[in-house]
Amino acid sequence: MIVQRQSGVALWRQIADRIRTAIANGDYDATGKVPPEISLAAEFGVNRHTVRSALAALAQEGIVRAVQGRGTLIERKERLNFPISRRTRFSEGIGDQAKEKEGLLLAASEEPATPDLASRLQLAVGAAVIRLETLRKADRRPVSRATAWFPADRFSGIAEAYRESGSITAAFAAIGLTDYLRVSTEVTAVHADSGDLADLELSPGAIMLVTRALNADPDGVPVQYAISRFPADMVQFTIEN
């Protein structure tokens, strides 16, 4: 496939996205480097300078590193896989795909439930809910940005518990909820917004996978509703049935 002109997406960005995907797919694993700029220019049907813009963007992201005389070396090629199942848990899902896992609390607040949120959590409209803004990292790279809501009466200390443990599962356990189940997960995709770019260290124009997830306790009572955003070039979801 050839790149699209006058599409509103600059050629260098289209090419950067495709090379990033190719790297994630392992297409260049044999050499450990990206093909020469001239070859890429020929492949995509563009000028070498356009390819250089694309590679410069990828270098900025830390995915490749150009070395004069040698070529453009691949520095990083992970694509994390997140299984989605009835027992979905963020840290366990990553498993051994990353050594270090981290959960940062960016913000916490208490607020009244909107009609949509109240219906999902089976609360009265306007009932108090706790909102947590979190950032998750794997091997020190940010992999998701999430907003989660919990019924305030039942989970009053959850912000502190999350801040200390960096894990929803651990925070639930600290409050006495030892088990929970995933009820449903909606998946959509959008362009990254400026908050994504800042928090997840992305380059503009990146694509985000968005999940809207509902968790409930073993009795089926909703305990958490969360909207999470993941960079699409770094993650994929797997639904096992």
Next chain:
Amino acid sequence: MIVQRQSGVALWRQIADRIRTAIANGDYDATGKVPPEISLAAEFGVNRHTVRSALAALAQEGIVRAVQGRGTLIERKERLNFPISRRTRFSEGIGDQAKEKEGLLLAASEEPATPDLASRLQLAVGAAVIRLETLRKADRRPVSRATAWFPADRFSGIAEAYRESGSITAAFAAIGLTDYLRVSTEVTAVHADSGDLADLELSPGAIMLVTRALNADPDGVPVQYAISRFPADMVQFTIEN
């Protein structure tokens, strides 16, 4: 949030994407039309002409229609929901979200299995597989583009069966497979390629949701591997656990 400059994504495209999303979210349901160009220009911090480019793109997609003197009317705002479960079926998944459902066979061929495909279908590398390229429509609007592979020895007449019925489930039934189950589904997101643009009648720069699905018969023997592409602004997936 304000739009991002020099990001490799033209402002008019960013604005078109955000208005499209806002329409799908029902933000303008009260009036049935998009806010005036001048308001949008102020909201996004751009010139009115830039907003006009965005609206022109949406008009091209058939999402809005501008009427001089009145405003820009919303023509279409659906977002189809596809449940993913152990018993995922395309047509049943749409359910009553669309009246007319259609499945077109674009191309069919027999080819040897690549190592990746052979491993997924549990065949020998190079074993014959049948490949179907299909286009699915709901209410005459294209909603997905899929490539599906089947073991050739077991499903020799499936291309014809699909062409006649427009349904994988019906085609399987015609060959004697009355039931099958979804084993796994991987979900990723990418930019639309030129094939997507043509087949799915999209505007360049659109985002696609991509699923890679494996189906097996009740004994667990793989019967189909499929890669499907859906326009992200028209569909969402729901995983019910």
Next chain:
DNA sequence: TATGGTTGTCTATATAAATAGACATTTAGG
């Protein structure tokens, strides 16, 4: 029917993206 609010069209200018070509610099390998 007059008016305010809206989209349509035109011209002009500035900035960003892409192409084109030439040549320098660095590295790996014979």
Next chain:
DNA sequence: CCTAAATGTCTATTTATATAGACAACCATA
């Protein structure tokens, strides 16, 4: 120690994107 194969840098030109302003055309409604 050459040479081929890479990336790095520079200048120039063309095309696409974005801004700016003015005014025409049209619609709803007071």
